[in-house]
Amino acid sequence: MTPDAPAAAARQPRLVIPPSPVLVAGLRHAVMLTPDGELATLRHDQAAARARREHPILVHAPAVGARLKSDPFHAFDVLELFAFIRPAAFCLPTVRGLAEAVGLPRPDSLEDEAPALIEIIRRLLREAATCAPKAQTAMRDLAWGMGQAGWGWAPSVLAAIGVHGDAPHRANVAAGLRVWERLPETPEHAPEPPAGNRPVSPAQARERLARLLGPGAEERPQQVDYAAAAAHAFQPRDAEGEPRLVLAEAGTGVGKTLGYIAPASVWAEVNEGAVWIATYTRNLQRQLDAELDRLCPDPADKALRVVVRKGRENYLCLLNLEESIMGLGRNPRQTVALGLMARWALATRDGDLVGGDFPGWLTDILGKPQTVGLADRRGECVFSACSHYDKCFIERAVRRARRARIVVANHALVMVQAALGGLDERLMPTRYVFDEGHHVFDAADSAFSAHLSGFETAELRRWLLGAEGDTTRSRARGLKRRAEDLVADDQPAADALQAILHAARILPGPAWHMRVVDGQPHGPAESFLALVRDQVYARSPDSRGPYSLETEAVSPIPGLLEAAVALEAALARLEEPLKALGKALDARLDDEAADLDAAQRLRMESLMKSLERRAVMPIAAWRAMLASLGQETPPDFVDWFAVDRIDGRDVDIGMHRHWIDPTIPFAKGVVEPAQGVLITSATLRDGSGDADADWAAAERRTGAVHVASATVRAAVPSPFDYPAQTRVYVVTDVRKDDMNQVAAAYRELFLASGGGGLGLFTAISRLRAVYERIAPALDAAHIPLHAQHVDGMDTATLVEIFRGEDHACLLGTDALRDGVDVPGQSLRLAVFDRVPWPRPDILHKARRAHFGGKAYDDMIARLRLKQAFGRLVRRADDRGVFVLLDPMMPTRLLGAFPEGVTVERVGLAQAVAATRAFFGR
Numbered sequence: 001m002t003p004d005a006p007a008a009a010a011r012q013p014r015l016v017i018p019p020s021p022v023l024v025a026g027l028r029h030a031v032m033l034t035p036d037g038e039l040a041t042l043r044h045d046q047a048a049a050r051a052r053r054e055h056p057i058l059v060h061a062p063a064v065g066a067r068l069k070s071d072p073f074h075a076f077d078v079l080e081l082f083a084f085i086r087p088a089a090f091c092l093p094t095v096r097g098l099a100e101a102v103g104l105p106r107p108d109s110l111e112d113e114a115p116a117l118i119e120i121i122r123r124l125l126r127e128a129a130t131c132a133p134k135a136q137t138a139m140r141d142l143a144w145g146m147g148q149a150g151w152g153w154a155p156s157v158l159a160a161i162g163v164h165g166d167a168p169h170r171a172n173v174a175a176g177l178r179v180w181e182r183l184p185e186t187p188e189h190a191p192e193p194p195a196g197n198r199p200v201s202p203a204q205a206r207e208r209l210a211r212l213l214g215p216g217a218e219e220r221p222q223q224v225d226y227a228a229a230a231a232h233a234f235q236p237r238d239a240e241g242e243p244r245l246v247l248a249e250a251g252t253g254v255g256k257t258l259g260y261i262a263p264a265s266v267w268a269e270v271n272e273g274a275v276w277i278a279t280y281t282r283n284l285q286r287q288l289d290a291e292l293d294r295l296c297p298d299p300a301d302k303a304l305r306v307v308v309r310k311g312r313e314n315y316l317c318l319l320n321l322e323e324s325i326m327g328l329g330r331n332p333r334q335t336v337a338l339g340l341m342a343r344w345a346l347a348t349r350d351g352d353l354v355g356g357d358f359p360g361w362l363t364d365i366l367g368k369p370q371t372v373g374l375a376d377r378r379g380e381c382v383f384s385a386c387s388h389y390d391k392c393f394i395e396r397a398v399r400r401a402r403r404a405r406i407v408v409a410n411h412a413l414v415m416v417q418a419a420l421g422g423l424d425e426r427l428m429p430t431r432y433v434f435d436e437g438h439h440v441f442d443a444a445d446s447a448f449s450a451h452l453s454g455f456e457t458a459e460l461r462r463w464l465l466g467a468e469g470d471t472t473r474s475r476a477r478g479l480k481r482r483a484e485d486l487v488a489d490d491q492p493a494a495d496a497l498q499a500i501l502h503a504a505r506i507l508p509g510p511a512w513h514m515r516v517v518d519g520q521p522h523g524p525a526e527s528f529l530a531l532v533r534d535q536v537y538a539r540s541p542d543s544r545g546p547y548s549l550e551t552e553a554v555s556p557i558p559g560l561l562e563a564a565v566a567l568e569a570a571l572a573r574l575e576e577p578l579k580a581l582g583k584a585l586d587a588r589l590d591d592e593a594a595d596l597d598a599a600q601r602l603r604m605e606s607l608m609k610s611l612e613r614r615a616v617m618p619i620a621a622w623r624a625m626l627a628s629l630g631q632e633t634p635p636d637f638v639d640w641f642a643v644d645r646i647d648g649r650d651v652d653i654g655m656h657r658h659w660i661d662p663t664i665p666f667a668k669g670v671v672e673p674a675q676g677v678l679i680t681s682a683t684l685r686d687g688s689g690d691a692d693a694d695w696a697a698a699e700r701r702t703g704a705v706h707v708a709s710a711t712v713r714a715a716v717p718s719p720f721d722y723p724a725q726t727r728v729y730v731v732t733d734v735r736k737d738d739m740n741q742v743a744a745a746y747r748e749l750f751l752a753s754g755g756g757g758l759g760l761f762t763a764i765s766r767l768r769a770v771y772e773r774i775a776p777a778l779d780a781a782h783i784p785l786h787a788q789h790v791d792g793m794d795t796a797t798l799v800e801i802f803r804g805e806d807h808a809c810l811l812g813t814d815a816l817r818d819g820v821d822v823p824g825q826s827l828r829l830a831v832f833d834r835v836p837w838p839r840p841d842i843l844h845k846a847r848r849a850h851f852g853g854k855a856y857d858d859m860i861a862r863l864r865l866k867q868a869f870g871r872l873v874r875r876a877d878d879r880g881v882f883v884l885l886d887p888m889m890p891t892r893l894l895g896a897f898p899e900g901v902t903v904e905r906v907g908l909a910q911a912v913a914a915t916r917a918f919f920g921r
Contacts, residue, residue, distance in 0.1 A: 013129030015122055016159040018076050018152055022114045023047060023056035024095060025067045027779035032056065033114035044068045051075065055152075057117060060093045062364045062792030076152045078121060083340050083362055084139070084157065085128050088347035092804045093361035093797060095120075100804075102127075109782070125160040136161045138346070141176030142339045149335035177325045177338060179345045180318045185390040186399055188598075195273020195430055197236040197675070200263045202228035209262035212294045222716045226250050226259040229714035233678035234267040234431060242709035244676040247437070247698055249684040251718025251898075252870055256680055257291045260433050261406075265295050267431060268405035276407045276429045278414040280439035282355035282796065283821045288408050288435075295406070307404040309397055311413050313377040314354045316345060318388035320374045337370035351393025360797045379463055379614050380477040383606045384599035385485070411436075411443035416613075418670040430675040434702075437679035438863060439818070441701045444662035450621035453644075453654025454508050454516065454529050457622075461507035463614055464500060468510055483607055486585070486600070493584035499577035506570040517650060524570045528563040528626075533653045535560060536643045546765075550642040550842055553629060553655060561630050568626040575619045582611050625657050636660060638846035658843055660850050663703030671707050679704075683866040685715070686859045687895025697859055700851065722898040725879050726872060727918055729904050729911040732887040736834045739766065743773035745885050745908050746811075749831055750774070752916040753881065755783040755807030756828040760814050760868055764789050766833055767811050778809060788812040802826060817867045823874035829915065830871055834886040835893065836864040858892060865896035881915050 022033040030047035032040050042050070048070035050056075057076040058064050065072055079093055082101070091101035095113040099106055102123040107116040128139060140163055147154025175181075205227040210217075226248060233246040250256035264275040279285050289308055296302035321341065328335055340362065348357055353372045363371040376394065389395060401407050411434065418428065434440055462468075466478025480501060487493035508516075508525050515521050521530045537543045539551040556564075585604045589596070596604075625639060633639045637657050644652040659665060671677050679702045685694040695713055698704075704711045734741045750757040755778075761767040771787045778785045784805060786798050793801075795816065802810040803822045810820075814836050820827065838844050838860045848856050865884075872880030882897075887905075894903050906914070 013126055014159040014162075015125050016156045017118065017121055018055075018057060018156065020076055021050070021054055021056050022117050023051055023058045023064065023075075024110050024113045024117070025058075025064050026110050027067070027775040027785055029110075029779075030068065031110040031114050033118075039111060039114065048073075057121070059095050059098060059117065060361060060364065060793065063093070064792075066790070066792035074152075077365055078117060078124075079359075079361060079365060080151075080336075080340065081121065081124055081153045081156070083359060084143070084153065084343055085124050087340075087343040088349070088357040090357070090359065092801050093359075093364075093793070094801055094804075097801070097804060121156075125156055128157055129160045129162075131161070138176060138343075142342060145176060146336050146339040149333060151336045151339070177342050178322075179342045180322065180388050180391055182346060183318075183391040186392070186396040188399065189403060192402060193272070196271035198267075198270045199236060200231045200234035200267045200270070202231045204266050205231040205263035208266050209258060212258050212262060214294075220255055220719060222250070222719055223255040223259050226254055226256055226714070226716045227262045229712070229716070230260045230433075230678050230680070231263040232712045233433070233676040234263050235676065237675050237709070239709075241672045243671060243674045243707070244712070245671065245704055245707055245709055246676075246678045246680075246712040246714065247684060247695075247702060247704060248678060248680040248714040248716070249698070250680060250682060250716045251720070252682050252873060253718045253720045253876065254682075254716050256682075256716075257288060257435070258294065260435075260678055260680060261291065261295060264406065264431070264433060272405075273431070274401070274404055274407050274429050275431045275433060276409055276414055277433045277435060278409050278411045280411050280436040280443060281818060283799075284436060285355060285408055285410070287821065292406060292408075303400075304403070305405045307397060307400045307407050308350065308352070308356070309401045309407050309409045309413065310352060310354070311410075312379070312381065312394050313375050314352055314356075315376070315393040315397065316341070316348075316351045316353055316374055317376040317381070317394070318345075318392060319382070319386050320376065321345065322388070324370065324374065334370055337366040340366065341370065341374065348393075350397060355796070360794050360800075364793055364797070378459065378476065379610060380482070381606075382477065382482050383603045385482070385603060389599075411439060412447055415444060415447040415666060415670055418673065428673070432670070432674055432677045434677070434679045435681070436818075437681040437702055438683045438867070439681075440666065440679060440703065441663060444666040444703070445658060448662050448665040449656070449658045450618065450625060451654055451656050452622045452625055453652050453656070454512055454526075455652045456618070456654065457525050458508040458512055460615060460618065461504050461509060464504040464507075483581070486604060486607065487581070490584055490588060493581055493588070496577040496581040496584060500574065500581060503570070503574040503577060506567075506574065513650070513653075516653060524563065524567040528560075528567045529653045531557065531560040531563050532641045532655060533643055533650075536641050536653075544648075546645065546648040548642060548645045550640050552842060553633070553639040553641050556629060564626045564629045568623050571619050571623050571626075575616060575623070578611055578615050578619070582608050582616070621657070625655055633657075636664065638843055640842040660846050661700075663701070664706055667703035667706035671703060682718075682870055683863055687862045687866065687897075688855075688859070688892075689895050718898070720873050720876065720878075722873065723900040723902070726869075726882065726898075726901060727880075727904075727914065728869070728882045728884075728897055728901055729906050729914065730884045730886065730889045731908050731911050732905050733907045734885050734887070736886055736888075739769040740773065742766070742833060742885060743770045745883075746770050746831055747774040747777050748908065748912045749829060749883055749915055750778060750783060750809050751781055752912045752921065753829040753919055754921055755805075755809055756825055757809040758802075758816075758820060758822075758827055758830045758871060759809065759811040760817055760830065760832045760836075761811065762814055762834055762836055764813060767813060770833075771811055782807075784808040786810045788816060814864065814868070817864065817871060820871050821874065822871070823878060827871060827874075828878070828880045828919065829883070830868055830880065831883045831885065832865075832868055835861055835884070835889055836868070837861050858890075862893050862896040865893060869897055879918070881918055883911055883915070 019035050024031050030042045030044060032042055048068040052073045055074045059078050061075045061077045082091060091097050095117055096106045098120045099116050102120050104116060104119060107113040139157060139161055143154045143157040206224055209227045229248050233244050235244045237243050268275050285308060292306045296305050325338055350356055353375055462476055464479045467476035483497055487497055506523050506525055512526055516526055516530045521527045535557045536549050536551050540549040543549060585608050589604055636659060638660055639657050641655055643650055684698040686697040688694055699711060734745045736742060746759055768790060771790050775785055786801060788795055788798060798810060799820055802808050803826050806825045838857060869882050872882060897903060
């Protein structure tokens with residue numbers, strides 16, 4: 001041995017792998033690899049029994065448990081080890097995904113996956129051993145504390161980084177969890193001046209697009225035409241309330257993202273203002289973030305100029321994290337979850353828990369309370385009174401958005417912010433781009449509706465009063481904690497605060513649902529909800545089914561009108577001191593303008609806005625709804641009573657009010673105050689065959705008909721050769737009410753394509769029935785099958801797994817049709833179980849009457865079919881087959897498919913043979 005050999009040996013990591021078997025589960029069977037190297041194939045029930053006894057090593061314990069149909073059991077989840085060693089890093093939550101992440105070849109079978117998992121663990125531990133000393137110190141502190149709380153991977157991590165034996169004095173566990181002490185502060189800046197009004201010409205848009213694409217890029221004249229058309233939204237308006245409004249439809253493959261980034265970025269630069277780009281899905285937000293690397297290739301420059309802005313409920317709240325850590329003495333088992341969250345908090349780019357760099361599968365594994373539940377989901381922020389205010393992820397995003405030139409947000413945030421005159425930003429944007437514009441109607445419907453329900457009213461009580469009952473388990477901070485120091489020297493404001501806290505007790509309290517169902521309501525709100533529930537159950541045709549129930553808010557049952565009057569009066573008594581507190585704070589801002597420091601002023605302004613948005617506005621809407629009971633509902637609205645249910649169990653009760661046309665408040669509150677608005681999508685227009693009628697439908701669905709200014713229309717066709725690249729079949733001999741026939745159709749079509757299939761369903765029960773029937777056959781063919789509402793994973797994770805596999809299949813409800821963006825071979829077959837007609841509920845009935853009867857139904861069905869078909873071809877070399885298992889498909893809906901695509905009505909055997917032939921199988 002050479003003289004340096006002992007030192008080299010000492011530096012070698014000590015790899016300690018738990019002495020447990022490795023478990024991987026397929027659709028039909030499982031494989032277990034013992035520490036001695038014995039490989040056994042087991043039935044699911046056998047594997048579940050052994051897992052409960054032997055605490056296996058596995059990947060994604062909830063998903064494995066769901067596949068084995070087993071109760072939860074203790075296991076060594078390799079995803080936890082990955083999240084600890086590589087926080088804020090992406091990997092697919094499968095053995096194959098982990099193998100790819102650590103640089104191993106993807107295993108081909110369950111038998112290959114089991115030993116591969118051992119090598120994955122070794123590589124992760126070696127990686128920990130080679131981290132910088134500072135990083136190893138942080139890992140040591142956390143791993144020790146997590147190990148004391150029972151984390152199985154702690155000995156492995158500590159051994160890898162050189163911590164041996166029983167050495168608690170070497171670790172500072174508390175310091176490891178207090179991550180906020182190591183986060184940078186976010187500087188404050190002076191307010192930005194208003195944006196200028198210099199126009200963007202089509203030539204400038206084309207020039208910027210060419211620069212973004214770079215030399216040698218493929219020529220796409222459609223994209224150039226689209227960018228030129230989008231530039232019209234970036235001209236200064238000529239009259240107040242008459243923005244430059246552009247509706248631009250761009251077929252898939254045009255490249256509309258860069259097409260509108262080009263004029264938007266030019267406008268933002270020359271006018272030193274911000275363009276807000278709104279999307280409907282998280283997938284598009286991620287895509288936009290990636291595309292903006294072309295505009296800002298330098299990450300530091302991009303951090304200044306581009307911000308992905310979300311609602312406060314999407315970000316980790318450091319105060320919630322601190323309070324959870326302070327409560328570990330009551331529940332030390334949470335140390336593991338909080339340790340992994342602390343690791344992520346130090347590594348994350350922006351603290352975004354939903355769609356950012358936070359792995360969604362971590363919520364599946366650790367549970368919501370200690371992951372996404374750490375966000376400020378209930379509006380309890382104390383703003384500058386928080387000790388973490390200058391390090392807050394939310395505040396960082398807000399401050400960056402004030403100075404950014406491109407802000408990527410979602411439809412809901414933009415609509416609420418614009419309608420309320422701003423929640424966080426000091427200057428309202430003057431230019432908007434609404435991508436996925438076909439969702440503007442749905443987003444506005446959600447943003448501008450009102451719900452007088454048990455959940456909403458109980459949430460208001462919680463926001464006002466904070467935690468009640470067992471406060472040791474809740475982080476709820478009531479209005480008193482947020483406001484009492486602000487009103488301490490103002491007697492009218494202090495009196496109003498006390499009056500609010502007293503009046504808020506008329507709202508449903510803890511365990512309200514149990515009392516209402518048992519017929520023992522407390523207070524006017526619970527009494528009203530109990531009678532609403534009685535009316536729904538009395539008038540629903542089938543109250544014993546598993547689905548939600550509803551009935552018209554007319555001809556109230558005995559006692560309901562009187563309960564509504566009593567509740568309206570009680571809400572009025574609550575509304576009065578809420579308004580008084582807002583006025584008192586506003587008066588202080590004026591009277592003490594010279595004495596208030598910036599932090600106090602900000603807290604007062606934030607509290608006033610929160611009072612208005614979270615309390616005064618909902619209460620005003622609820623009072624109006626209650627006052628209209630027994631009378632005619634205002635003509636622009638539709639009211640109804642509902643009992644929301646999950647699997648036959650009541651979860652909420654209430655009265656609902658929606659705009660019949662929600663684009664009216666969208667147009668008045670968002671579009672008209674702006675200078676320029678671009679609304680764009682690949683599916684803006686209907687496919688009725690009448691070009692003028694199709695554009696008119698687009699203007700109705702986007703609210704353009706309610707804007708005084710003329711609308712610029714632009715349509716750029718897709719460059720794809722759909723007749724050559726796709727096939728569409730309507731199967732005529734499968735009974736859609738016979739689940740055996742439906743399942744057989746899915747099975748044979750998925751086998752014919754060799755996987756890469758997306759199965760869309762109009763009901764969860766149908767999805768589950770098909771999954772149970774086809775899983776064994778697909779497993780035998782080595783085709784992985786994943787399913788929404790079946791696997792123990794969230795939808796975004798399932799889509800990521802599906803995207804990462806060439807031969808997997810994914811089943812989901814038809815809501816999944818807009819959330820899947822999978823180019824390439826991973827998605828080459830789409831199967832829809834039946835025509836996606838709109839659900840015939842009370843709201844749809846009112847809209848159907850308003851928007852044209854059967855033609856409205858047809859338009860919605862065509863748009864849904866368009867979206868589903870659009871999943872197939874995402875780039876020039878994609879090929880795909882679309883199959884509809886509904887012999888009742890009307891010919892008038894065929895306009896959903898691109899011009900030139902022949903829709904063939906065939907039997908199942910012909911569809912299967914044609915699918916196999918199309919893919920050369």
